Amino acid sequence: MTSHSRGRALRPLLSLQARSLIYGLGVRRGRGRARLLGAAALAALLVAVAVAYLWALGSGMVAVGAAGAIPALAALAGSLAAVALVFVKAPGTVFGCRDYDLVAALPVPTRVVVVARTAPLYGFAAALSALMSAALYAAYFSVAPAGPAAVAAAAVLSVLAPLAPAAAATLASLALTSVAVRFRHAGAVQLALSALLVAAVLAGSLALGRASSGVDDAAALAAMGNVAGALSAAVASAYPPAAWAAAAVREGSAAGLLAFAALSLALPALVTLALAACYPSVNAAATSGPRRRARSVATSRGAASPLRALTVKELRRIGSMPFYALNDCAGLLLMVAASVAVSALGVDALLASGVVDGVRLDAQVVAAMRSQVDAALPWVFGFCGAMSLTAGPSVSLEASASWLMLTAPVGAGTVLGSKLLANVALGGVAAAVSAVALLAGGTAPLLALQCFVSAVGMLAGFASLALAIDASRPNLSWTSPAEVVKRGLPVMVGSIGGVLASFGLAFLSVTAAGALGHAASVAVNLAAPAACALGGLAALRAVARRGLPGPGWGE
Amino acid sequence: MEYVLEVRHFRKSYRDKVAVRDLSLSVAPGEICGFIGHNGAGKTTLIRSVVGAQPPTSGEVRVCGIDVWREPVAAKRRMAYVPDNPDVYDFLTGMQYLDLIADVFGVGEGDRRRRAGELSERLELADALGDAVSGYSHGMRQKLVLVGALLHDPTLLVLDEPFVGLDPSASHELKAILRERAEAGGAVFFSSHVLEVVERLCDTVAVIRRGELVVSGPTDEVRGSESLEDVFLELVDEKDGGAAARRTR
Numbered sequence: 001m002t003s004h005s006r007g008r009a010l011r012p013l014l015s016l017q018a019r020s021l022i023y024g025l026g027v028r029r030g031r032g033r034a035r036l037l038g039a040a041a042l043a044a045l046l047v048a049v050a051v052a053y054l055w056a057l058g059s060g061m062v063a064v065g066a067a068g069a070i071p072a073l074a075a076l077a078g079s080l081a082a083v084a085l086v087f088v089k090a091p092g093t094v095f096g097c098r099d100y101d102l103v104a105a106l107p108v109p110t111r112v113v114v115v116a117r118t119a120p121l122y123g124f125a126a127a128l129s130a131l132m133s134a135a136l137y138a139a140y141f142s143v144a145p146a147g148p149a150a151v152a153a154a155a156v157l158s159v160l161a162p163l164a165p166a167a168a169a170t171l172a173s174l175a176l177t178s179v180a181v182r183f184r185h186a187g188a189v190q191l192a193l194s195a196l197l198v199a200a201v202l203a204g205s206l207a208l209g210r211a212s213s214g215v216d217d218a219a220a221l222a223a224m225g226n227v228a229g230a231l232s233a234a235v236a237s238a239y240p241p242a243a244w245a246a247a248a249v250r251e252g253s254a255a256g257l258l259a260f261a262a263l264s265l266a267l268p269a270l271v272t273l274a275l276a277a278c279y280p281s282v283n284a285a286a287t288s289g290p291r292r293r294a295r296s297v298a299t300s301r302g303a304a305s306p307l308r309a310l311t312v313k314e315l316r317r318i319g320s321m322p323f324y325a326l327n328d329c330a331g332l333l334l335m336v337a338a339s340v341a342v343s344a345l346g347v348d349a350l351l352a353s354g355v356v357d358g359v360r361l362d363a364q365v366v367a368a369m370r371s372q373v374d375a376a377l378p379w380v381f382g383f384c385g386a387m388s389l390t391a392g393p394s395v396s397l398e399a400s401a402s403w404l405m406l407t408a409p410v411g412a413g414t415v416l417g418s419k420l421l422a423n424v425a426l427g428g429v430a431a432a433v434s435a436v437a438l439l440a441g442g443t444a445p446l447l448a449l450q451c452f453v454s455a456v457g458m459l460a461g462f463a464s465l466a467l468a469i470d471a472s473r474p475n476l477s478w479t480s481p482a483e484v485v486k487r488g489l490p491v492m493v494g495s496i497g498g499v500l501a502s503f504g505l506a507f508l509s510v511t512a513a514g515a516l517g518h519a520a521s522v523a524v525n526l527a528a529p530a531a532c533a534l535g536g537l538a539a540l541r542a543v544a545r546r547g548l549p550g551p552g553w554g555e
Numbered sequence: 556m557e558y559v560l561e562v563r564h565f566r567k568s569y570r571d572k573v574a575v576r577d578l579s580l581s582v583a584p585g586e587i588c589g590f591i592g593h594n595g596a597g598k599t600t601l602i603r604s605v606v607g608a609q610p611p612t613s614g615e616v617r618v619c620g621i622d623v624w625r626e627p628v629a630a631k632r633r634m635a636y637v638p639d640n641p642d643v644y645d646f647l648t649g650m651q652y653l654d655l656i657a658d659v660f661g662v663g664e665g666d667r668r669r670r671a672g673e674l675s676e677r678l679e680l681a682d683a684l685g686d687a688v689s690g691y692s693h694g695m696r697q698k699l700v701l702v703g704a705l706l707h708d709p710t711l712l713v714l715d716e717p718f719v720g721l722d723p724s725a726s727h728e729l730k731a732i733l734r735e736r737a738e739a740g741g742a743v744f745f746s747s748h749v750l751e752v753v754e755r756l757c758d759t760v761a762v763i764r765r766g767e768l769v770v771s772g773p774t775d776e777v778r779g780s781e782s783l784e785d786v787f788l789e790l791v792d793e794k795d796g797g798a799a800a801r802r803t804r
Contacts, residue, residue: 302664309658313644320646400642406608408659409631547627 009108013116017093020479021120039487051135058139068250070140071154075161075245075260077136078129082162085125086169091177092480093117094170094275096286104280111276118170118272125162133158137249144250153248153257160264164241167271178285195333306410310418311425317397318390318422324397324485331388332430335381335455339434343441347373374447375513375521378454379506381434382529385459386498388430391423392466392491395474395548396484402476406548413544416471420540423463424456431455450525457529458498464536466494468543501532557620559584559711559742560605565614567600574600575766578614582711582742582759587733589753589774590746591783592763593791598746599639601763602715605744606636618711632660634711635704639719639746641696649675649684649691649699653706660707667706674702677728693720701729705736712736714745718752730756754783764791 022036054077058070094117097103103113137154144150241263247256275282304312318325341350348366351373366373395416398405405415435452439445470490478484485491505528513521560582567575575597582588592598603609605616607627616623621630643652650671657667675681678698683691691699697720704712712733718726733743733756747753753760754774760783761771769790770777778786 303662303667304658306659306661309655313647313655316651317644317646400640401644403603403606403608403636403638404643407606407631407636409628409661410659411628 009106009112010116013103013108013113014119017116017120047131051131054132054135055139058136059142062139062143067140067143068246070136071157071246071249072242074133074136074140074154075157075242076239077132078125078158078161079165079239079242081128081132082122082125082166083169085128086121086166087173087176089121090170090173091286093121095174095279095282096177096181097283100283100287104283109276110279111272114272114276114279118268118275121170122163122166122268125166126159129162130155130158133161140249147252149252150249153252156257157245157248157260160261161245163264164267167268170271170275174282174286181286199333199337306408307414307418307421310410310415311421314390314394314419314422315425317394318426321481323481324390324393327485328390328392328491329388329426331384331386332426335384335388335430335434336437338380338384339437339441339451342377342443343437346441347377371513371518371521372510374518375509375525376506377447378450378525379502379509381431381451382454382458382505383499383502385427385431385455385457386462386502387495388427388459389423389463389466389491389494389498390426391419391463391470392494393470393481393484393488394419394422394467395470396476396478396488396490397481398474399476399478402474411544412471412546412548413541415548416467416540416544420460420463420467423467424460427459427463428456431459446522450522453526454529457533458502461529461532461534461536462494462498462501464533464540465497466490468536468539469493471540471543471548505529556583558582558617559586559619560588560713560744561615561617561620562601562605563615563617565601565604565616566612567597567604567609568612573766575763578763578766578768580761580768580771582744584710584740584742585737586758587737587743587756588745589757589760590744590763591748591750591753591760591787592746596763597766598763599715600766602636602713602744602746606634606713607631608636632707633709634713635707635709637697637700637704637712637714637717639715641693641700643688643696643700643703645687645689648687649680652688652699653684653703656703657706662707670706670708671702674705674732677732678702678725694722694725697721698725701732705732710741712741712743712745714743716747717745718747718749750782750784750787754778762787762790 061067061070061073092098094114097117104110106113133154137158141151141154241260244253244256244260247253248260318329351366395402408415431452434455435448438448438451443451467490470484470488473489475484475488505524508528509521509524512524558581560580562581563579565575565578566573578597578601580588590598590602600609604611605618605623607623607630610624618630619633621633623630644655647655653667653671656662657671662670671684672681675684675698678701680695680698680702683695688696688699697717701717704714717729721729730752733745736743737758757774759772760774760777762769762777774783777783
């Protein structure tokens with residue numbers, strides 16, 4: 001096959017990938033353009049925030065005299081973004097694809113198929129890296145000489161930086177996926193590891209805040225300069241290509257530029273060739289199921305009520321989908337982490353450290369705000385509860401298995417109730433653990449009760465609301481769970497509404513504490529979450545009365 | 556006589572498109588009824604409304620005398636459904652799926668164990684029940700859904716293309732199971748494109764074309780002296796549906 005005909009074969013395959021992406025964003029037969037525009041606007045906003053943050057980081061490094069570390073950091077930042085992207089997207093895009101049989105049967109060389117799958121990923125990684133690096137280099141060139149050679153080298157390196165790490169991440173992701181699909185409880189392990197990572201990040205942030213508390217600004221800047229210097233050295237030693245990139249930009253090293261470019265182009269090419277050479281076995285490795293486990297019918301468990309059986313089924317779904325659990329239980333992890341932090345350090349110390357809101361308050365100021373702090377604290381837990389809505393996308397997640405619930409001899413109330421119950425059970429456990437942690441740390445029982453009620457009430461209310469929306473108009477034809485777990489309307493409305501309501505009610509509670517006294521804020525903190533829960537349940541009940549929708553319903 | 560399945564003046568439309576118009580048919584106890592028609596004729600549309608998965612635009616569907624859309628829970632207790640695409644929860648093992656179905660249909664511990672054991676042995680699925688459904692082939696999922704459908708001993712069994720994906724021995728066993736259900740006083744209503752199977756297995760047959768029932772009745776009467784395939788091809792090729800002998804009950 002000539003290179004011309006290979007190119008002709010690549011074009012429709014790339015077009016297929018683009019169409020799959022657009023379909024995944026919810027665009028169906030001309031409908032959903034508003035959603036596409038919304039997604040584009042959200043992406044633009046996120047990029048703007050990331051660019052602004054990196055510009056601030058670069059400017060900060062320049063201010064503390066660590067501008068020299070920026071080129072290496074830019075290479076590393078682009079690489080890390082690419083690694084994260086590839087880890088998330090390669091399974092299902094490059095290997096373990098649903099349409100493997102279809103594309104494998106096409107009269108197209110396997111290499112072209114693999115390139116059609118890797119090129120969009122690597123291209124997106126390159127674009128992401130270029131955006132991130134641009135902000136850092138803008139800060140760098142504000143103090144360093146911006147000669148044409150240096151700027152050109154920076155531009156080339158920004159685009160090339162993620163390619164080699166992305167290629168390596170493809171192989172690492174394949175290895176991990178191949179192991180994970182054989183391990184029955186891989187999802188639970190991934191969830192536990194992610195929870196540990198979140199806890200480590202929080203602990204690190206707290207430790208950093210405590211270490212720098214009580215130090216004046218000049219000393220803090222000097223400490224940051226030392227950290228940046230150490231970071232630069234660490235980056236160069238841990239990832240030598242970053243040092244080559246730094247040399248190419250800072251010193252105009254042609255050797256450094258060539259070495260970096262050669263590595264960045266050769267490694268993806270080698271990985272593509274390697275994947276193409278054994279594509280059938282790669283896909284088989286990434287899609288085979290867990291090892292067989294002998295389990296006879298005699299081990300069938302005892303009978304349970306339909307509600308209990310369906311609730312257990314929902315909990316199993318959450319446990320088996322780390323992506324779903326991580327997105328919709330993150331608030332519960334934060335809730336427990338917050339309660340442990342309050343218990344171990346005390347609210348006053350946390351606020352005084354500046355870790356929570358970035359504003360370091362004087363201990364006396366915190367003490368003077370005691371009643372406002374007590375009025376607002378339960379809404380930290382309400383906020384965490386309101387963003388933990390596993391029930392939100394749960395009707396849509398039934399997808400092609402929705403016929404089971406539609407034909408089951410149970411009312412829609414039981415089916416929807418089981419989804420809510422699973423959510424409330426998880427939230428209730430997290431809220432109970434948090435309340436116990438608060439009590440153990442010396443928090444007053446009434447305040448701990450308010451925290452518990454706020455968490456469970458907001459969770460129940462907004463989970464019911466999100467579930468009611470999902471049950472009214474489920475998206476049963478999604479192609480990726482992210483469509484309903486992250487971008488679905490029910491989750492967006494439920495969690496954003498819950499978060500906004502938490503802020504609003506916290507403001508109301510603080511205002512009530514100031515104007516009417518402590519008892520008024522306690523009343524708000526107990527009554528508002530209960531009202532929220534009742535409102536959500538009423539909405540869910542109204543939807544349950546109409547029955548479960550399925551394909552063809554109401555048309 | 557009280558029919559196990561009775562469909563009266565059923566109509567289903569999707570916005571402007573009428574999928575099924577004014578269709579009436581019935582299945583008596585002890586009968587196996589084959590429902591045939593070309594792709595897109597409206598078979599799955601009717602079947603999904605019979606099992607309570609999709610409401611009709613108008614008309615009535617009764618199972619054992621119970622209106623499926625007025626008393627859905629009571630009607631669903633008396634029937635079981637095997638869809639054309641047996642997608643079930645990937646995150647469960649086969650046994651966990653059967654436990655879930657047994658709990659939802661209120662099957663006791665002893666009955667579920669006995670029936671699940673017998674049926675999974677007959678369909679050669681017993682060794683795979685401990686495995687995750689995600690690792691099942693299409694045929695294995697089909698067998699699992701079949702075992703689940705029979706766990707609560709339904710009076711009416713509704714199947715959409717049940718022989719697709721089954722190996723020859725499972726297909727043979729399924730035919731025997733369907734016949735046993737009918738002989739025990741239940742009824743079976745299934746769609747199929749495999750006309751030889753319909754001809755040999757079914758007591759009655761119903762043919763749908765472009766959303767309209769063109770003929771229904773005992774298989775021998777519908778077929779006459781010809782094969783069912785010949786009759787079917789004649790019926791679906793006819794431009795004028797009025798020429799077909801309408802033997803709707």
